[in-house]
């Protein structure tokens with residue numbers, strides 16, 4: 149599903165040039181449940197953003213679902229992202245004054261295919277039922293609890309039926325019990341055959357995953 153070959157990422161600011169990733173090589177098969185851990189500033193988000201086609205590497209090759217996406221431009225990256233990837237973020241990234249339904253439909257609004265849009269809309273209720281928040285469908289997301297917000301965000305990530313779920317500290321803003329519930333949802337997606345990659349600094353969260361990749365100073369230091 150994913151193959152990285154000697155991926156390097158350098159951030160150039162006015163004063164300094166910072167190498168956030170050093171020749172990272174990595175292969176992840178379809179259907180794996182992977183944690184990426186490491187201390188703050190080690191390069192986890194940088195790596196996830198490259199995996200998610202949100203950012204470009206400075207050098208190295210990236211193969212995603214059999215395609216060499218290394219030199220894709222923004223538009224092509226956006227297309228493959230929409231087709232393949234669902235994102236879940238620490239701060240949920242919901243539009244707070246929108247209802248649950250409106251947030252769920254955000255990725256669908258820009259779809260050209262009307263029939264597909266209809267299908268996705270039907271998916272939505274099913275997804276919300278699975279996630280246990282269908283009773284909140286008309287509620288503004290600002291009024292939901294953290295755990296409920298993250299369920300909406302997961303639902304939104306799933307609406308286009310992605311094969312790959314990328315989550316950056318999905319439990320970072322949640323208490324232990326709610327974190328557990330969110331990890332159980334991600335685990336279920338893994339059981340259903342999705343590829344799930346979770347960035348976390350929390351060993352408890354990582355313990356749910358079948359593979360733990362640790363990065364320090366932009367390099368993989370362990371993988372088991």
Ligand SMILES: Nc1ncnc2c1ncn2[C@@H]1O[C@H](COP(=O)(O)OP(=O)(O)OP(=O)(O)O)[C@@H](O)[C@H]1O
Pocket residue numbers: 159160161166167168186187188189190191192193194195349
């Ligand atoms: N846009 C940017 N411009 C310049 N430097 C950046 C940029 N994004 C990240 N960095 C730097 O790259 C390094 C890795 O950052 P990254 O966000 O990947 O760390 P992280 O492991 O996700 O940390 P955290 O656990 O705190 O989220 C850090 O030194 C950071 O300051």
Ligand SMILES: [Mg+2]
Pocket residue numbers: 192193194
């Ligand atoms: Mg980060």
